[in-house]
Amino acid sequence: MAITPLDDLLSVDTLTGLIKTFSEQGDNRSCTALFASAGRPLIPQGEAASWDELEFSRHLAPVTGGDSPHTRARLLKTRRRSSTMAYVKAYKDLPASHLFLNRAPGADMSDAEAILTTELEDLANLIANTKEFLACGALLGLIDVSPASVPGSELSFTVDFGNAKAQALASWADPTTKIRGKELIELKRLFKDQSGIMAQIAITEPGIEGLLVQNNELRELAKEPLGVVMMRNANPNGTNPQWDNVAGISFRFTDGTYKPEGGPVARYFPAGKVVVLPGEARLGQVLGWAEGKVHVPAGPVYGDVARATSMIRELRGSYAYAEVRTDPMGIRIYAGWHGLPVVLNPNAVMVFDALNPAPAPAPAPAP
Numbered sequence: 153m154a155i156t157p158l159d160d161l162l163s164v165d166t167l168t169g170l171i172k173t174f175s176e177q178g179d180n181r182s183c184t185a186l187f188a189s190a191g192r193p194l195i196p197q198g199e200a201a202s203w204d205e206l207e208f209s210r211h212l213a214p215v216t217g218g219d220s221p222h223t224r225a226r227l228l229k230t231r232r233r234s235s236t237m238a239y240v241k242a243y244k245d246l247p248a249s250h251l252f253l254n255r256a257p258g259a260d261m262s263d264a265e266a267i268l269t270t271e272l273e274d275l276a277n278l279i280a281n282t283k284e285f286l287a288c289g290a291l292l293g294l295i296d297v298s299p300a301s302v303p304g305s306e307l308s309f310t311v312d313f314g315n316a317k318a319q320a321l322a323s324w325a326d327p328t329t330k331i332r333g334k335e336l337i338e339l340k341r342l343f344k345d346q347s348g349i350m351a352q353i354a355i356t357e358p359g360i361e362g363l364l365v366q367n368n369e370l371r372e373l374a375k376e377p378l379g380v381v382m383m384r385n386a387n388p389n390g391t392n393p394q395w396d397n398v399a400g401i402s403f404r405f406t407d408g409t410y411k412p413e414g415g416p417v418a419r420y421f422p423a424g425k426v427v428v429l430p431g432e433a434r435l436g437q438v439l440g441w442a443e444g445k446v447h448v449p450a451g452p453v454y455g456d457v458a459r460a461t462s463m464i465r466e467l468r469g470s471y472a473y474a475e476v477r478t479d480p481m482g483i484r485i486y487a488g489w490h491g492l493p494v495v496l497n498p499n500a501v502m503v504f505d506a507l508n509p510a511p512a513p514a515p516a517p518a519p
Contacts, residue, residue, distance in 0.1 A: 161265055162483070164448050164465065167272065167472035171487045174276030175470060181280055182355070182406035183287035183420065187493040190432060191439035194494060195468075201442035201492045202234040207499075210348050235311045237444045238297065240282045241488035244271050248481040268485065272472065275487040279470075281410045283489060288408075288420040290439075290493040291355065291427045293317070293503055303412055313495040316346045316502040319510035324363045324424075331367050336399035339504060343428050347500040352431035354403045357421045360506060361405055364398070401428075424507035430500055438501060440494035443469030 161167070176188075194201055207229040214223045251264040282302060289295040293315035298308040321338055322329040329335060343351035364370055408420045430438060450465040472487040495501050 161268060162474045164450065164471075164473045167474060167485070167487075168448075168467065168470060170269065170272055171276045171279070171472040172470045174273045175280040175283070175489075180408040181284040181287075182404070182408060183291055184280065184284045184493075186355070186435075187287050187290070187439050187441045190435035191441040191493070192436045192496065194440045194442035196237065196442055196444050199444065200234045200236050201440075201444070201494060202232065203440055203442075203494055203496055205231040205233055205497065207231075208348065235492060235494075236309060237442060237490055237492040238282075238286060238309075239488065239490050240279050241486070242275055242278055243484055243486045244275060245477065246271060246483045246485065248483075251483065268483070272485055272487065275472075275485065279487060279489050283491075283493075284408055284420055285410070287493040288406075290495055291315075291501065291503075292422070292425065293495075293498070293501070295493075311492070313501070314498045315495060316343075316499055317505075318342045318346075318502055319505045319508060322509050324360065324367070324506040327366050327368045329367065330369050331364065332369055332373065332399050335506075336401055339426075339428060339502075340400065343500075343502050346502060347430070347497070349430040349434060349500050350400075351428050351502070352400070352402060353429040354401045354426050354504075355421075355429065356403065356405060356426040356506075357419070357423060358405050358407050359423050360426060361403070363506070364403075370398070424505060426504040426506050428502040428504055434500070438495070438497045440496045441491070442494055443489075443491040446471045446488065446490045448473045449475070 176185075194203060196202065209226065209228070213225070216223060246268060251267055285302065286295055286297075290311070290313060293313050295309075295311040295313075297305055297310070299305050318339065320329075320335055322335070324331055324335065340351045343349070406421050409417050410420070411417045429435065446467050446469070447464050448467060448471050450463045469491055470487075470489045472485065474483050474485045476482075477484050
């Protein structure tokens with residue numbers, strides 16, 4: 153029997169390829185893209201992701217004479233970390249009437265392929281939203297999953313990476329604050345003291361861009377050219393040319409949103425926070441992207457147990473597959489992802505609060 157286009161679309165390989173394509177689309181998921189593209193791939197063999205946190209030596213090597221023995225250096229301090237990975241899974245039932253009798257979106261006639269593809273894209277977007285929630289949480293130092301934070305979740309778990317934290321000297325909301333001449337210099341100093349690495353990337357939300365625009369010091373520095381460049385290159389979901397190098401820091405803006413069922417629109421990234429990172433070349437030492445094993449059917453399951461187990465395929469990370477339902481007649485499509493964004497070096501991921509300055513030190517007591 154000749155394979156119809158719908159039969160071909162229902163293959164595991166095709167559905168899994170589509171779910172990956174759909175989930176990687178859109179500029180609503182900047183944090184996921186950062187981990188997936190720049191983070192070190194982690195290949196867990198079981199249910200948990202494991203990684204090593206390394207603390208490099210930062211003191212001076214001693215100076216000795218030509219005939220002196222070598223001075224013994226301490227081995228790197230290694231802290232073994234692990235966490236259960238997240239399973240993000242969902243399915244949809246597509247009755248035969250929905251596939252073959254309803255008009256396809258944007259068409260004048262039924263189109264089962266188009267309907268199935270659209271429903272699969274919706275599943276992929278749901279899964280990608282949760283991945284972005286996890287990735288932003290990791291950058292901010294804490295992944296917190298519960299039925300309250302992710303409605304419908306069956307499990308609750310937290311992963312506290314212990315990312316470095318710092319506060320502004322003065323609120324960036326004050327247009328008189330010396331952001332370039334004082335704040336960013338102090339931010340870079342704090343980051344270098346904490347990590348031993350130069351700060352080069354700042355990830356934040358568009359509200360911070362608004363504060364940069366209003367800042368007197370930056371306005372005086374840029375004058376008219378800044379306004380022209382901003383009007384031509386405004387891009388709230390990525391790197392803006394006008395902020396590509398402010399005091400040696402490349403600002404990137406993320407404004408991803410999701411809308412819980414029955415609830416208001418929520419943002420992945422909180423207002424006033426700035427995540428500071430080293431340059432692209434070092435991100436593989438700082439961020440990790442773990443994707444665990446998943447199992448999907450490779451074909452029809454037979455009555456013979458031995459043959460049935462041989463029809464299970466092992467994939468990693470994202471997957472999608474379909475099965476025929478008979479009551480009522482239709483197709484059920486499954487999709488999911490098994491993995492976890494990981495901070496390998498929490499000293500090199502600094503969460504900076506730009507709106508709530510650190511309290512001023514108490515004055516020294518009078519002699």
